Amino acid sequence: MNFAGLIRLFLFPGLLFAIPAGWFFVWAEHKVVARIQRRIGPPLLQPFWDFVKLLGKRTPARRGIDANLLRLYPVLSIGSLIAALALLPVFPANAGGFSGDCILLVGLMEVPSVCYILAGFTSGSIYGEIGAIREALLSVASNVVMLISLVTIAVTAKSFHLTDLAGPSLNPGHWVGVLGLLLCIPAKLRLNPFSTAGAEQEIYAGSLTEYAGAALGLWELAHALEWLLLTGLVATLVLPTTLAWWIYAPAFFVISFVEVLLLSAVAAGTARLTLERSINFYWRWAAVLACMAIISSAVMMRFHL
Numbered sequence: 001m002n003f004a005g006l007i008r009l010f011l012f013p014g015l016l017f018a019i020p021a022g023w024f025f026v027w028a029e030h031k032v033v034a035r036i037q038r039r040i041g042p043p044l045l046q047p048f049w050d051f052v053k054l055l056g057k058r059t060p061a062r063r064g065i066d067a068n069l070l071r072l073y074p075v076l077s078i079g080s081l082i083a084a085l086a087l088l089p090v091f092p093a094n095a096g097g098f099s100g101d102c103i104l105l106v107g108l109m110e111v112p113s114v115c116y117i118l119a120g121f122t123s124g125s126i127y128g129e130i131g132a133i134r135e136a137l138l139s140v141a142s143n144v145v146m147l148i149s150l151v152t153i154a155v156t157a158k159s160f161h162l163t164d165l166a167g168p169s170l171n172p173g174h175w176v177g178v179l180g181l182l183l184c185i186p187a188k189l190r191l192n193p194f195s196t197a198g199a200e201q202e203i204y205a206g207s208l209t210e211y212a213g214a215a216l217g218l219w220e221l222a223h224a225l226e227w228l229l230l231t232g233l234v235a236t237l238v239l240p241t242t243l244a245w246w247i248y249a250p251a252f253f254v255i256s257f258v259e260v261l262l263l264s265a266v267a268a269g270t271a272r273l274t275l276e277r278s279i280n281f282y283w284r285w286a287a288v289l290a291c292m293a294i295i296s297s298a299v300m301m302r303f304h305l
Helices: 003-010 015-036 046-055 065-087 101-122 126-157 172-188 213-238 245-268 275-303
Strands: none
Touching: 015 046, 015 065, 015 213, 015 245, 046 213, 065 101, 065 213, 101 126, 101 213, 126 172, 126 275, 172 213, 172 245, 172 275, 213 245
16 A cells, blocks of 8 residues: 555544544534424534443443354444545545445445344344344445446546546536435435434334444444545545645535535434335436436447547
């Protein structure tokens, strides 16, 4: 890994930036929801102190391979999210990478969802299993939209190299792909109206029902990192690649933060959809995005755009 890669892994948008930024985004999510509901909401450092509190709590005793697997899933999720953040082309001029890093990014982004599903089935709880089934079904539906969106962006850039995908484009297919990614974020983060996988009123905490203590704290950290990764990916697709790093970094944070505010406001203003309606929503949008992607690709090839 080159020097720029090490910076992305440990500094920006890596660990030293990602963890506090992720907690800040979680706080912003809760704060926006609270203000829309006319509540005060949590103080700024509440997500951090919640994490510290969970680390200090005892975990109910479990033995056997299931206990080890339940502890392993959040660790794998955090590791994959950090690796995915390191792939984001935040330094386009000397980002390095390789021609298929977009494909690797998709794979790393899916690891937390797979671990979330496995955690539900491993827990031995009926609520965990129901949450896992819902997460699996919704993940398949939303991933269709996400994959089509990324392929559309890759086709417009004629490359699967993330550096080539970064930045705005005059091709409408690029912006169709960005819109598709935005539509997928609520399902990936289990936000309203697509929060059926962790519906507290129905199945407690879904796949995480049997989690407590440090393991639950790690899942909370993984959720915070998911916020930064998904919103940051969209930010890299709309920010000009010619910006200096000292302008790019704060612009990256601001655009990601605006996405958090927008998605949190939508979550606060909408009710939870049933699983069937959530899947139908994504299947219909997948068909629309697929048609738009095909049309934009055909126009691009026809006129050599």
